[in-house]
Amino acid sequence: xxxxxxxxxxxxxxxxxxxxxxxxxxxxxxxxxxxxxxxxxxxxxxxxxxxxxxxxxxxxxxxxxxxxxxxxxxxxxxxxxxxxxxxxxxxxxxxxxxxxxxxxxxxxxxxxxxxxxxxxxxxxxxxxxxxxxxxxxxxxxxxxxxxxxxxxxxxxxxxxxxxxxxxxxxxxxxxxxxxxxxxxxxxxxxxxxxxxxxxxxxxxxxxxxxxxxxxxxxxxxxxxxxxxxxxxxxxxxxxxxxxxxxxxxxxxxxxxxxxxxxxxxxxxxxxxxxxxxxxxxxxxxxxxxxxxxxxxxxxxxxxxxxxxxxxxxxxxxxxxxxxxxxxxxxxxxxxxxxxxxx
Amino acid sequence: xxxxxxxxxxxxxxxxxxxxxxxxxxxxxxxxxxxxxxxxxxxxxxxxxxxxxxxxxxxxxxxxxxxxxxxxxxxxxxxxxxxxxxxxxxxxxxxxxxxxxxxxxxxxxxxxxxxxxxxxxxxxxxxxxxxxxxxxxxxxxxxxxxxxxxxxxxxxxxxxxxxxxxxxxxxxxxxxxxxxxxxxxxxxxxxxxxxxxxxxxxxxxxxxxxxxxxxxxxxxxxxxxxxxxxxxxxxxxxxxxxxxxxxxxxxxxxxxxxxxxxxxxxxxxxxxxxxxxxxxxxxxxxxxxxxxxxxxxxxxxxxxxxxxxxxxxxxxxxxxxxxxxxxxxxxxxxxxxxxxxxxxxxxxxxxxxxx
Numbered sequence: 241x242x243x244x245x246x247x248x249x250x251x252x253x254x255x256x257x258x259x260x261x262x263x264x265x266x267x268x269x270x271x272x273x274x275x276x277x278x279x280x281x282x283x284x285x286x287x288x289x290x291x292x293x294x295x296x297x298x299x300x301x302x303x304x305x306x307x308x309x310x311x312x313x314x315x316x317x318x319x320x321x322x323x324x325x326x327x328x329x330x331x332x333x334x335x336x337x338x339x340x341x342x343x344x345x346x347x348x349x350x351x352x353x354x355x356x357x358x359x360x361x362x363x364x365x366x367x368x369x370x371x372x373x374x375x376x377x378x379x380x381x382x383x384x385x386x387x388x389x390x391x392x393x394x395x396x397x398x399x400x401x402x403x404x405x406x407x408x409x410x411x412x413x414x415x416x417x418x419x420x421x422x423x424x425x426x427x428x429x430x431x432x433x434x435x436x437x438x439x440x441x442x443x444x445x446x447x448x449x450x451x452x453x454x455x456x457x458x459x460x461x462x463x464x465x466x467x468x469x470x471x472x473x474x475x476x477x478x479x480x481x482x483x484x485x486x487x488x489x490x491x492x493x494x495x496x497x498x499x500x501x502x503x504x505x506x507x508x509x510x511x512x513x514x515x516x517x518x519x520x521x522x523x524x525x526x527x528x529x530x531x532x533x534x535x536x537x538x539x540x541x542x543x544x545x546x547x548x549x550x551x552x553x554x555x556x557x558x559x560x561x562x563x564x565x566x567x568x569x570x571x572x573x574x575x576x577x578x579x580x581x582x
Numbered sequence: 583x584x585x586x587x588x589x590x591x592x593x594x595x596x597x598x599x600x601x602x603x604x605x606x607x608x609x610x611x612x613x614x615x616x617x618x619x620x621x622x623x624x625x626x627x628x629x630x631x632x633x634x635x636x637x638x639x640x641x642x643x644x645x646x647x648x649x650x651x652x653x654x655x656x657x658x659x660x661x662x663x664x665x666x667x668x669x670x671x672x673x674x675x676x677x678x679x680x681x682x683x684x685x686x687x688x689x690x691x692x693x694x695x696x697x698x699x700x701x702x703x704x705x706x707x708x709x710x711x712x713x714x715x716x717x718x719x720x721x722x723x724x725x726x727x728x729x730x731x732x733x734x735x736x737x738x739x740x741x742x743x744x745x746x747x748x749x750x751x752x753x754x755x756x757x758x759x760x761x762x763x764x765x766x767x768x769x770x771x772x773x774x775x776x777x778x779x780x781x782x783x784x785x786x787x788x789x790x791x792x793x794x795x796x797x798x799x800x801x802x803x804x805x806x807x808x809x810x811x812x813x814x815x816x817x818x819x820x821x822x823x824x825x826x827x828x829x830x831x832x833x834x835x836x837x838x839x840x841x842x843x844x845x846x847x848x849x850x851x852x853x854x855x856x857x858x859x860x861x862x863x864x865x866x867x868x869x870x871x872x873x874x875x876x877x878x879x880x881x882x883x884x885x886x887x888x889x890x891x892x893x894x895x896x897x898x899x900x901x902x903x904x905x906x907x908x909x910x911x912x913x914x915x916x917x918x919x920x921x922x923x924x925x926x927x928x929x930x931x932x933x934x935x936x937x
Binding site for chain 1: 595600604607723
């Protein structure tokens with residue numbers, strides 16, 4: 241895309257933000273690429289504030305101090321709960337934090353594209369705009385899988401599957417901005433795996449002490465489907481003593497629990513299209529989001545879909561920044577006259 | 583040549599997508615594409631209107647001073663004035679039948695609300711957001727809790743009703759705290775509430791549909807309703823020593839009739855507006871159920887299941903402030919329709935609003 245002079249002007253900082261359920265990232269035209277876990281915590285009381293020394297904490301810092309904080313994960317289920325929780329405030333804080341990480345110069349205008357889970361765009365359009373617009377001069381909101389597709393230049397005959405924490409978003413690209421019927425969201429995603437893993441481990445190791453955060457870390461480190469040669473042993477305290485636990489089977493069962501819904505929805509999305517295009521789409525399936533890092537998931541899906549004819553599934557190279565990089569590319573490609581209106 | 587053609591095609595596609603993103607975002611903030619387009623449209627509309635009026639005047643020339651509908655109206659008026667008067671003397675039997683019909687209408691559902699018949703004023707309205715504190719009520723698949731939504735809708739309803747300046751609107755809870763059902767009833771009694779509206783959300787595990795239903799106190803043989811009553815009555819803090827009083831209150835038929843009227847009015851407004859706005863609601867109607875919270879108060883009392891958390895689309899919408907405001911608005915309309923039923927000015931205004 242040809243840029244106008246105004247866009248090239250260094251007075252404007254273009255920012256792409258991926259506001260994720262579990263992690264949020266920012267990529268900006270000055271070369272900054274940063275991420276944070278999508279947790280926000282406020283000190284529970286005056287004493288906690290004195291101890292922590294900050295009015296608000298983010299990401300891993302918030303998680304480390306969670307006992308002293310009112311912890312909030314604003315997009316936990318892929319949508320913002322407007323006005324009935326601190327979700328809106330938390331989104332605002334995350335955006336403020338991410339924009340700060342982008343390091344804009346003094347007086348520099350910020351033009352931002354924000355990618356959000358599909359359901360959130362459907363439901364919280366105005367709330368997101370309200371939360372973000374305070375910190376930027378001009379703003380556009382898009383869905384995460386669409387931002388990924390745009391960033392990878394996959395604009396036609398492709399299916400992007402963004403396996404996030406709260407939701408798995410499906411988005412079919414066919415040369416235009418995807419409509420509502422081109423997108424679908426299911427709740428079989430990272431958090432669902434965590435729940436399953438927590439319950440399997442609680443069942444197998446009833447006397448061991450572990451929490452949901454530990455379970456999430458186990459999943460992120462060891463997740464796989466089908467088979468892997470290595471053993472998986474983790475240290476979990478039992479009566480205060482660290483004891484090694486074999487969790488390979490539980491990890492496998494938990495990760496595989498999302499596969500039926502994933503396969504079923506993929507075939508359903510493809511089947512919606514004209515048979516002529518179905519072949520093209522089947523050969524251009526892209527896995528994105530943290531879930532695409534599950535070992536063996538790409539191969540599993542490719543084999544499962546072979547039943548319906550030849551297909552090719554690939555994964556994005558950098559799931560953490562694929563959304564924000566795509567959003568940044570959108571921001572930079574957007575003609576200046578469009579920014580003026582928003 | 584092929585790569586150049588392909589590149590041009592891709593650039594066009596990209597430009598199309600960028601415009602799509604821009605237009606989508608304009609729609610979010612409720613703006614149209616450009617001011618120029620607006621002005622052009624307005625000018626075109628004006629020109630079309632003037633042309634239409636000019637053509638119409640020319641075609642109607644010589645005829646528009648005596649349009650036929652004037653004559654029709656005069657004829658109709660003439661017919662009415664020529665209608666013979668009915669005989670003033672009616673047989674006694676008919677009068678008795680009329681008295682009976684009046685009485686039936688009074689004690690059943692047909693007549694105006696008792697508050698108007700007896701000139702009773704509705705001063706205090708008690709809104710009861712269901713559940714709270716340790717009792718979360720039902721929880722949707724996205725983690726939305728009944729207690730939070732019920733409280734938010736109740737607060738919105740309260741501020742809507744307060745705007746009229748003639749109601750003292752109270753709530754059984756203003757925050758996320760546990761309030762036993764007997765305390766809610768005691769609160770309504772001690773504050774001398776005139777109406778009691780309990781706000782709840784439904785959950786149908788077997789069916790992913792959104793249903794609207796409104797309850798007033800009464801016996802029910804429906805096992806599902808009884809099961810729901812069991813859930814909602816949990817933690818009522820009533821003891822068996824209260825049984826006599828409970829039985830006495832069951833006989834309070836006037837309260838039941840008024841509660842049924844209030845329930846009908848709320849159900850009608852809730853369902854019709856839900857259907858109009860989203861089209862995803864099912865009308866499960868007005869029902870009787872033995873909810874303890876409705877029994878305890880001696881005033882018209884209803885329990886409205888204003889939405890359904892088991893429906894994913896509806897749950898997503900319930901997380902938007904706008905949708906909750908709409909539900910509060912439907913409840914407000916239902917209450918006002920009940921209070922003003924039969925009042926000509928109010929009903930004319932409502933009809934005009936609907937038009």
